[in-house]
Amino acid sequence: xxxxxxxxxxxxxxxxxxxxxxxxxxxxxxxxxxxxxxxxxxxxxxxxxxxxxxxxxxxxxxxxxxxxxxxxxxxxxxxxxxxxxxxxxxxxxxxxxxxxxxxxxxxxxxxxxxxxxxxxxxxxxxxxxxxxxxxxxxxxxxxxxxxxxxxxxxxxxxxxxxxxxxxxxxxxxxxxxxxxxxxxxxxxxxxxxxxxxxxxxxxxxxxxxxxxxxxxxxxxxxxxxxxxxxxxxxxxxxxxxxxxxxxxxxxxxxxxxxxxxxxxxxxxxxxxxxxxxxxxxxxxxxxxxxxxxxxxxxxxxxxxxxxxxxxxxxxxxxx
Amino acid sequence: xxxxxxxxxxxxxxxxxxxxxxxxxxxxxxxxxxxxxxxxxxxxxxxxxxxxxxxxxxxxxxxxxxxxxxxxxxxxxxxxxxxxxxxxxxxxxxxxxxxxxxxxxxxxxxxxxxxxxxxxxxxxxxxxxxxxxxxxxxxxxxxxxxxxxxxxxxxxxxxxxxxxx
Numbered sequence: 001x002x003x004x005x006x007x008x009x010x011x012x013x014x015x016x017x018x019x020x021x022x023x024x025x026x027x028x029x030x031x032x033x034x035x036x037x038x039x040x041x042x043x044x045x046x047x048x049x050x051x052x053x054x055x056x057x058x059x060x061x062x063x064x065x066x067x068x069x070x071x072x073x074x075x076x077x078x079x080x081x082x083x084x085x086x087x088x089x090x091x092x093x094x095x096x097x098x099x100x101x102x103x104x105x106x107x108x109x110x111x112x113x114x115x116x117x118x119x120x121x122x123x124x125x126x127x128x129x130x131x132x133x134x135x136x137x138x139x140x141x142x143x144x145x146x147x148x149x150x151x152x153x154x155x156x157x158x159x160x161x162x163x164x165x166x167x168x169x170x171x172x173x174x175x176x177x178x179x180x181x182x183x184x185x186x187x188x189x190x191x192x193x194x195x196x197x198x199x200x201x202x203x204x205x206x207x208x209x210x211x212x213x214x215x216x217x218x219x220x221x222x223x224x225x226x227x228x229x230x231x232x233x234x235x236x237x238x239x240x241x242x243x244x245x246x247x248x249x250x251x252x253x254x255x256x257x258x259x260x261x262x263x264x265x266x267x268x269x270x271x272x273x274x275x276x277x278x279x280x281x282x283x284x285x286x287x288x289x290x291x292x293x294x295x296x297x298x299x300x301x302x303x304x305x306x307x308x309x310x311x312x313x314x315x316x317x318x319x
Numbered sequence: 320x321x322x323x324x325x326x327x328x329x330x331x332x333x334x335x336x337x338x339x340x341x342x343x344x345x346x347x348x349x350x351x352x353x354x355x356x357x358x359x360x361x362x363x364x365x366x367x368x369x370x371x372x373x374x375x376x377x378x379x380x381x382x383x384x385x386x387x388x389x390x391x392x393x394x395x396x397x398x399x400x401x402x403x404x405x406x407x408x409x410x411x412x413x414x415x416x417x418x419x420x421x422x423x424x425x426x427x428x429x430x431x432x433x434x435x436x437x438x439x440x441x442x443x444x445x446x447x448x449x450x451x452x453x454x455x456x457x458x459x460x461x462x463x464x465x466x467x468x469x470x471x472x473x474x475x476x477x478x479x480x481x482x483x484x
Contacts, residue, residue: 002330021421021424021463021464022446022462022463022464023464024424025424025427026428026431027429028431029427029428029431029439029443032439032440032443033443033446033447033450034400034447035401036404036443036448037447037450037451038451041450041451041452041453044450044454044455044458045450045455045458046476047454047455047459047469047473047476047477048455048459048462049459049464049465049466049467050343050467050468052464053476098465119337155394197465222382234410301446
């Protein structure tokens with residue numbers, strides 16, 4: 001008999017490690033198996049035996065093409081997979097618990113949160129999506145209130161999102177900018193973050209003025225996001241902030257892309273500080289032997305055609 | 320080359336290259352706890368007992384680790400899309416001869432016990448591949464699983480999986 005490190009007998013009886021049939025597999029091993037199956041194959045797996053049924057329901061890691069959250073008029077979650085749709089109505093605490101269990105460690109290509117929610121519903125959604133992984137999260141906050149960004153934070157927390165994208169369409173309301181600033185300043189590491197503006201009536205408008213993003217928020221975002229696209233005129237960003245962004249991107253080891261809309265005068269200050277006078281709308285140069293940095297600017301009129309703006313794009317690529 | 324001896328439940332000794340054993344979380348922990356990496360320790364004189372793994376299964380595990388020497392070792396639960404994992408041809412050929420028998424199941428449980436994440440993943444993936452496109456009765460027949468459901472229970476499970484909108 002083999003002793004363990006403390007000298008105790010460790011060996012179990014011969015019968016205890018005889019795995020003659022698949023039903024002899026320990027549950028922790030059996031429940032790994034359905035995580036490799038498509039949704040329809042998982043459903044058939046669950047019909048084989050009681051143990052398979054338990055393994056399937058406890059395994060988590062279900063896969064979906066699209067998960068949509070909306071108010072119709074109460075909170076619902078729509079799960080799209082293999083051309084079919086499941087609708088879950090979220091009302092009671094029991095339904096929150098069941099949905100959280102069903103979506104435990106689930107993976108979806110797209111997660112769309114397409115409405116605004118009160119404090120109670122925001123809390124339910126944070127709890128349900130706590131462990132879900134997504135390739136892309138689209139958040140459309142038409143009538144955003146103070147609970148929504150903390151809810152998204154609750155969904156993002158403790159996740160590895162380095163290969164995920166987040167597209168944010170927000171409507172900034174009076175008195176809410178502190179919440180939005182806190183959210184933007186604490187973005188996790190992401191592959192892509194895109195921010196667009198929407199008017200109160202929900203119409204998307206990419207050219208509008210924003211005072212939430214200043215130099216410090218911008219630097220924080222550029223340090224977290226590989227591809228950062230700000231489709232609003234960021235009036236509080238300065239030439240000094242842009243210069244810092246340029247330095248960070250120039251020093252970056254990976255492929256990066258950054259776009260922002262600015263007042264023309266801010267861009268002119270940045271450009272002059274870095275390269276001298278305007279001569280070309282595109283600057284293309286090596287920052288190392290293997291990496292090229294391209295800077296493009298496109299002048300245009302703002303939405304109200306009252307002022308001149310510039311869309312600036314800086315990207316690095318391997319050569 | 321440092322060799323460490325593993326002892327199976329049926330008292331068979333397997334001298335194994337130290338480097339290979341980094342793939343097993345369980346053995347790695349034992350090596351650290353037993354100070355086998357210390358220069359002053361005579362590793363050859365301190366075999367590691369593995370009372371939950373039989374000799375023929377441990378032999379297969381070592382064969383698998385030898386083939387996968389140098390592969391990156393997974394840490395923690397992966398967040399990959401499991402549906403996208405593909406069993407490489409060598410592993411498929413390695414698993415296939417014993418797929419529906421006790422040997423593959425014992426290898427899978429050994430991978431779990433020894434905490435060899437890549438082997439456990441590929442082994443379970445290979446099992447799951449046998450279920451693709453099959454109905455419940457077909458899976459029962461292929462794997463020799465008795466139907467323990469009453470018709471009422473079968474109907475209840477079928478209804479659980481009905482789609483709504």
